[in-house]
Amino acid sequence: MASKIDPSARYLRTHEWARIEGDEIVCGISDHAQSAMNDLVYVELPRVGATYKAGEAFGVVESVKAASDVYMPVSGTITAVxxxxxxxxxxxxxxxxxxxxxxxxxxDDMAEFNNLLDADAYARLLNETEK
Structure with a gap:
């Protein structure tokens, strides 16, 4: 089954999505990632006010099968969890x-968002990894 891709989001190669909402960026894990992990049983989130660089792990998602780090799409400060x-x-x-x-x-710099994969590029990445 093909994974759902939100066309309004950008993506990391590690399967996080990011979407601009106002002057903030909202982030989560993609449909592909949640599907691969299966039933999630635990989520570890950062504290509001914490700062991270793009590509740093900010949290963890755990399923009965595995635990995976979740990575920042851009550098910045956590404003809500x-x-x-x-x-x-x-x-x-x-x-x-x-x-x-x-x-x-x-x-820290909204322009970093442009470094992320757009929906088409993410779809190509998924096609390559599913072969």
């Missing part, structure tokens, strides 16, 4: 691009 995921990590499995968002970021 989706606390619902702490008690209901399965929201990510159900709706990875909307209700399953993980963090909101105030980016």
């Amino acid at each position: 989706n606390t619902q995921l702490e008690s209901k990590p399965e929201i990510i499995n159900q709706d990875p691009y909307q209700r399953g968002w993980m963090i909101r970021i105030k980016p």
Whole structure:
């Protein structure tokens, strides 16, 4: 089954998505990532106010099969976390691009967003890895 891709988002090669909302960037894991991990049982999120560089791990998602780090799409400061995921990590499995968002970021440099894969490039990446 083909993974759903949000055409309004950008992507990391590590399967996180990022979307600009106002002057912030919202981030989570892609449909492909949640599907590969299967049923999520635990999500570890950063604290609001923490700062990270692009590509640094900001959190962890765990399923019965594996645990994976989740990486920052851009450098910046965490302005909000989706606390619902702490008690209901399965929201990510159900709706990875909307209700399953993980963090909101105030980016240090919004131009870093342009370094991420667009939906077409991410689709090509998935096609290559599924062969």
